[in-house]
Amino acid sequence: MKKRMYSHRLWMLPAVVLLSVTLFGCNGSNGNFSANSDAAQKVYVAPGELDEFYGFMSGGYNGQLGVYGIPSGRHIFTVPVFSQAAVNGYGYSEESKAMLNTSHGFVPWGDAHHPELSQTNGETDGRWIFINENNTPRVARIGLDEFKTQEIIEIPNSAGNHASAFVTPNTEYVSAATRFSIPMDENMQGMDVPIDSYKDTFKGTLSFIKVSEEGKMNIDFQILMPGFDYDLSHAGKGPSDGWAFFTSYNSEQAHTLLEINASKNDKDFIAAINWRKAAEYARAGEGTMMPGKHVRNYIDHEEGGIAKSETIDEVRVLDPRELDGIVYFLPTPKSPHGVDVDPTGQYIIAGGKLSTVIPVHSFEKMINAIDSEDYEGEVMGIPVLKYDSILHGEVEDPGLGPLHTEFDGKGFAYTTAFISSEVVKWDIENTQVVDRIDTYYSPGHLMIPGGDSQKPDGKYLVALNKITKDRYLPTGPEMFHSAQLIDISGDKMQLLLDFPTEGEPHYAQGIAAEKVMDRQKRFYKLEDNTHPYRATSEAQTKIERDGNEVHVYMTTIRSHFAPDNIEGIKVGDKVYFHVTNLEQDWDVPHGFAIKGANNAELLIMPGETLTLTWEPKEVGVFPFYCTDFCSALHQEMQGYVRVSPENSDIDFSYGTGQ
Ligand code: K7E
Numbered sequence: 001m002k003k004r005m006y007s008h009r010l011w012m013l014p015a016v017v018l019l020s021v022t023l024f025g026c027n028g029s030n031g032n033f034s035a036n037s038d039a040a041q042k043v044y045v046a047p048g049e050l051d052e053f054y055g056f057m058s059g060g061y062n063g064q065l066g067v068y069g070i071p072s073g074r075h076i077f078t079v080p081v082f083s084q085a086a087v088n089g090y091g092y093s094e095e096s097k098a099m100l101n102t103s104h105g106f107v108p109w110g111d112a113h114h115p116e117l118s119q120t121n122g123e124t125d126g127r128w129i130f131i132n133e134n135n136t137p138r139v140a141r142i143g144l145d146e147f148k149t150q151e152i153i154e155i156p157n158s159a160g161n162h163a164s165a166f167v168t169p170n171t172e173y174v175s176a177a178t179r180f181s182i183p184m185d186e187n188m189q190g191m192d193v194p195i196d197s198y199k200d201t202f203k204g205t206l207s208f209i210k211v212s213e214e215g216k217m218n219i220d221f222q223i224l225m226p227g228f229d230y231d232l233s234h235a236g237k238g239p240s241d242g243w244a245f246f247t248s249y250n251s252e253q254a255h256t257l258l259e260i261n262a263s264k265n266d267k268d269f270i271a272a273i274n275w276r277k278a279a280e281y282a283r284a285g286e287g288t289m290m291p292g293k294h295v296r297n298y299i300d301h302e303e304g305g306i307a308k309s310e311t312i313d314e315v316r317v318l319d320p321r322e323l324d325g326i327v328y329f330l331p332t333p334k335s336p337h338g339v340d341v342d343p344t345g346q347y348i349i350a351g352g353k354l355s356t357v358i359p360v361h362s363f364e365k366m367i368n369a370i371d372s373e374d375y376e377g378e379v380m381g382i383p384v385l386k387y388d389s390i391l392h393g394e395v396e397d398p399g400l401g402p403l404h405t406e407f408d409g410k411g412f413a414y415t416t417a418f419i420s421s422e423v424v425k426w427d428i429e430n431t432q433v434v435d436r437i438d439t440y441y442s443p444g445h446l447m448i449p450g451g452d453s454q455k456p457d458g459k460y461l462v463a464l465n466k467i468t469k470d471r472y473l474p475t476g477p478e479m480f481h482s483a484q485l486i487d488i489s490g491d492k493m494q495l496l497l498d499f500p501t502e503g504e505p506h507y508a509q510g511i512a513a514e515k516v517m518d519r520q521k522r523f524y525k526l527e528d529n530t531h532p533y534r535a536t537s538e539a540q541t542k543i544e545r546d547g548n549e550v551h552v553y554m555t556t557i558r559s560h561f562a563p564d565n566i567e568g569i570k571v572g573d574k575v576y577f578h579v580t581n582l583e584q585d586w587d588v589p590h591g592f593a594i595k596g597a598n599n600a601e602l603l604i605m606p607g608e609t610l611t612l613t614w615e616p617k618e619v620g621v622f623p624f625y626c627t628d629f630c631s632a633l634h635q636e637m638q639g640y641v642r643v644s645p646e647n648s649d650i651d652f653s654y655g656t657g658q
């Protein structure tokens with residue numbers, strides 16, 4: 001077996017920190033590590049056995065959510081979320097198309113960053129997983145009973161929804177924030193202003209999405225903020241429950257060449273939000289209802305299984321200049337990225353991309369500083385606390401380019417260092433580094449199952465690396481990203497496994513498998529099918545014409561379609577194939593594909609009805625077939641549609657087996 005190491009580990013240094021490289025160097029190890037047989041044992045999940053954890057990794061710019069087994073690293077499934085998926089027709093079928101509606105129209109792609117499991121009492125509960133979309137600001141909710149996207153809500157007055165979708169300890173709220181500040185006048189309408197009026201006209205917003213008992217989302221309120229860039233967030237917990245923390249950079253309020261112009265200040269800010277107080281203001285009708293057009297899409301099998309969209313025109317906006325006590329700024333070095341709250345809820349930790357230390361703020365000191373009005377100034381009516389008054393400590397020598405931190409629940413924090421390519425383990429109480437391990441290469445986020453909740457499962461850590469280089473057989477200029485599984489059960493971290501991930505997995509979540517497994521639906525009950533175009537037996541199959549719209553009520557069961565021969569379709573018709581899968585067994589989907597379709601296939605789960613639209617443009621006979629190898633006679637599962645000229649008077653005829 002060949003082993004190669006990529007040696008230019010500092011190649012991605014921004015110019016501003018190049019000078020300090022010689023001071024800090026890399027951490028001594030040449031990283032020449034090969035997983036030994038002990039490591040192999042620890043990740044080996046024997047054929048027929050199941051992984052201990054689910055790992056949910058954002059698909060980044062593929063807009064999906066990847067599902068992995070941990071510790072094996074096996075890719076189990078992909079949940080389509082913000083992007084159309086040819087694999088099952090998500091975003092193409094009539095049932096799911098509306099999920100991708102936005103105020104900008106149909107958006108078939110998204111950039112997903114942060115999956116976050118729902119929590120009860122600060123612990124992951126396996127009900128749902130939320131994930132944000134950055135480019136067209138949205139948040140999705142995926143039901144872990146069926147591993148399907150059930151709802152997507154758009155975030156108004158936002159551009160680049162990055163500090164999202166982090167939950168409060170009882171999933172009261174999901175966070176969102178605008179990464180890019182935007183021009184907003186009093187009416188919060190998009191303004192036609194010169195970009196260099198940034199400092200006067202651009203503002204930020206932080207959004208709090210309320211989650212109902214059934215999981216339905218609505219934007220409860222937004223908080224108007226200075227025109228910085230808002231980057232990441234995490235909710236408080238335990239003593240800090242009721243608060244949420246958002247990092248910001250570009251406190252310089254630069255609007256060009258941010259690389260330099262937004263790297264000037266020694267400190268930017270973490271915004272500490274008293275969301276409970278803000279929610280009280282919102283309930284009391286404080287703030288202003290502002291224009292904020294956004295679309296909410298949801299799909300529910302009990303309500304027909306067809307996604308519905310609704311447009312909401314307004315949103316409540318709270319202005320910290322008018323409402324006291326909802327926002328405070330914690331000065332934080334330097335262009336911070338991640339913000340993480342430890343499991344006890346006492347410490348707020350930032351990853352300062354350009355900082356040489358990891359600052360650890362104390363929640364208790366923060367509250368004391370607020371109570372004694374220990375301020376060093378204010379920005380847009382928001383008090384700025386004194387750094388020294390709120391600091392618990394600084395982690396020295398944390399590696400170069402600290403980004404994100406997770407926790408093991410045993411008093412230790414683990415921080416990724418992007419530039420020096422390592423994970424650094426440190427003691428939260430005394431802020432001393434106790435261990436470090438190389439990663440290959442340039443980790444962004446990291447994930448410990450439950451590692452951002454109050455009950456981490458501190459056995460494994462997954463480093464999500466941005467650069468793959470020499471870790472897999474090369475595949476041209478482009479390569480999958482790289483995840484690395486690290487054993488954190490002992491004093492020393494041990495690298496166990498590399499496995500590739502699709503898209504760019506920013507954040508990830510992990511959860512004990514049994515919390516999710518028991519909730520699984522195995523099929524949809526036919527008697528519960530409420531789809532308006534269902535055919536729950538072959539006797540119900542039929543074809544109806546309404547002008548040039550043709551509705552085919554079709555069924556599938558091993559191994560035939562009903563009907564499988566259709567005549568009477570004409571060029572210019574718009575044909576809807578409503579296909580109901582009559583199977584009532586686990587793992588017997590049928591596929592439906594027809595020649596010349598300009599969308600995708602359908603992959604229909606047992607008991608489900610899905611609809612593909614087909615607009616034949618030519619005269620001829622067109623085959624359709626099942627795409628999923630469902631039985632020994634799967635290849636026989638086929639049929640024909642005869643398409644006649646537009647002006648022909650051929651009557652409908654259809655059937656199977658006459
Ligand atoms: Cu990649 Cu959280 Cu979008 Cu950091 S983010 S790395």
Ligand code: CUA
Binds near residue numbers: 558628637
């Ligand atoms: Cu049904 Cu193959």
